[in-house]
Amino acid sequence: QVQLVESGGGLVQPGGSLRLSCAASGSSVSRYVMGWYRQAPGKQRELVAIISSGGSTNYADSVKGRFTISRDNTGNTVYLQMNSLQPEDTAVYYCNIRHPLFPSSSYWGQGTQVTVSS
Numbered sequence: 001q002v003q004l005v006e007s008g009g010g011l012v013q014p015g016g017s018l019r020l021s022c023a024a025s026g027s028s029v030s031r032y033v034m035g036w037y038r039q040a041p042g043k044q045r046e047l048v049a050i051i052s053s054g055g056s057t058n059y060a061d062s063v064k065g066r067f068t069i070s071r072d073n074t075g076n077t078v079y080l081q082m083n084s085l086q087p088e089d090t091a092v093y094y095c096n097i098r099h100p101l102f103p104s105s106s107y108w109g110q111g112t113q114v115t116v117s118s
Contacts, residue, residue, distance in 0.1 A: 002026045002107045004095050009112030012085055016116070020080040022095030022109055029097050030075030032105075038091035038114075045094065049080060052100070062088075085116045 008020040020036065035050035049059045049069040057069055068081040078095060095109035 002029060002097065004097065004107055004109035006093070006095050006109040006112045009093060009114045011115045011117065013118050014086055014116055016085050017081070017083045018085065018114060020082070020093055020095075020112060020114075022078045024076045024097060024107075028076065031099070032075075032097040033100055034069075034071055034078035035096045035098075036069065036078070036080045036093055037096055038089075038093045039111075040088075040091040043091075048093070051078065082114070085114075087116045090114060090116050 002024055003026050004022055004024055006020065006022045008018060010018060012018050031053045033050055033052050036048040037045050038048050039045040047060055048063055049057060049067055051057045051069045051071055053075060059067060066084045071078045091114060092111040093114050094111045098106035
């Protein structure tokens, strides 16, 4: 069983930066696709960014050029560097990992709140 622990959320002013981290434990997930999703109040959960085991990345259009996803050398921790944050980025951010060949093997973190406000 895999556990995901997220950290790094908080309150930031518009134009500021935050870095989210998600550490996986319980099993090696170096082959998994790792990603970040977010859910704002009253809205559906949406993809923010994903990164493959080989380092290929994909971003939502709304965050391209502002957010950067990366993973550490062990492949068990994923980061989301968020720059130039705007109020519309306010949401609960969730870490997700999934096996590329077995999509049912998917795990979610508990979520971390990001609030962008002056």
